[in-house]
Amino acid sequence: MIVLLGGSGYVGQAIQEALSLAGHRCSVLSRKQLDYTNVDLLTAYLRDNRPEFLINAAGYTGRPNVDACELHKTECLTGNAVLPGVIRNACEAAKIPWGHVSSGCIFTGARPDGSGFTESDPPNFSFRQNNCSFYSGTKALGEELLEGAEQCYIWRLRIPFNEYESPRNYITKLLRYDCLLEATNSLSQLSEFAASCVACWTKKVPFGLYNLTNPGSVTTRDVVELIVRNGLSKKQFRFFDSEDQFMQLAAKTPRSNCVLDSSKAIAAGLPLSPIHDALEKSMKSWVPAPK
């Protein structure tokens, strides 16, 4: 049996599906059932129930977007930095292997030669660089608390999307925003991300840090072009003149835009398809939200 924390969230639901597809029994543990932010309660639960594996998909993301984290710093710090540390302590005490859903948003830009950041590059969009959103700062601290963790996967997600219209889906966001910021990013097709998390455990991939983004990167204009070509929208998309203008008019805190290198994940056999293929596939089977 695999225990899943944060199972009702956008990422957690995708992981539930991936576990089910891979034939795993999954127990979704809610905070109402057990206050798993309390290390003693979580350790006792793990010792009593002895799951084969635990997945943490719980975390604090701002609604409607990352700006909201600037107003809810306590909750954001608790959910994204302290919680992984608590789970680590509990899992190590109970000797349960586990995986943590982290984020690629602890990076900005790309390597000087334009290639993506690998798992050996230190985060460059964090409190320690003092150039980040509060959200990114807490996610980077969360990874810092997992340094040297035993039997632990850290899975970095970046801007999830799939074929289902949803306020959390990148494609939906581009369709709904009045004005867009041109930027280059790696992205994660959500069900491939979730399947990759599950495959880490199923295939006994070595523990450690994995960038779980689809190979390659895209610009915002690339994605808009695919949206138009696939008939998802006929509207005239507008773009901010610059990141400065975006920050002035639309954002309260800087965004992470970055390219990640997922070759470690690919070499481990994780199912991540090239980003253009993944985007095209989601758009070709686009499912609008029920009105």
Next chain:
Amino acid sequence: MIVLLGGSGYVGQAIQEALSLAGHRCSVLSRKQLDYTNVDLLTAYLRDNRPEFLINAAGYTGRPNVDACELHKTECLTGNAVLPGVIRNACEAAKIPWGHVSSGCIFTGARPDGSGFTESDPPNFSFRQNNCSFYSGTKALGEELLEGAEQCYIWRLRIPFNEYESPRNYITKLLRYDCLLEATNSLSQLSEFAASCVACWTKKVPFGLYNLTNPGSVTTRDVVELIVRNGLSKKQFRFFDSEDQFMQLAAKTPRSNCVLDSSKAIAAGLPLSPIHDALEKSMKSWVPAPK
């Protein structure tokens, strides 16, 4: 009635005494009695009991020193950054005024002209500067979570000492360490610090940030000279050649050495005597620990 969190600690005990001296009834709330890291439980407690004021003297300090915080990052982040945020949320929900024991260790050095940092200077020894210990980083984040807090005092303590020999007392530390680091610091005489916290509430001092250090600063050699002159030790004190040597031989993480300006506290009438007087007074009435 005033509620005190962290009442059994080194600072908390001094605050208990100061409250008693000022004629206040104080209820020391332990985490065994109430898990006050849980915002819902703390809010309910405050609504039910309606204390006139709350003091947070709880926090995570490494034992025997700050190096230990590098090994217990989760506990350190929880105790020093998240806890003040949780208390803020609970106190604001229940409309209870309160004060938080912060630390001056979120600064390093002095202003360019050698004067001390005031309450309007941003911390310069923090995650955001990436030059700090994990402990200092969490203390600075704790203050960040209190930005804009309602009816809240933030009291900065720096290197406490008094007349009682104790492993937490700066004078004791200088007496016991094999080798010392020469540095310039502001210090806090512990009972004056505690009396100042209490006086903020009693005298209805405006809410906000206060550097509660004794006016002035001292070098390590100044304090050693006072130690020798007052007959506390006859030993030959040794000093590291440099901070680099100290970091190589004795420390795992950088120390904050800094000068703070306490004129805001003095102008508010808080009982902080000049640092040389306070040191001399503690040494003249020195009480060795029972063997």
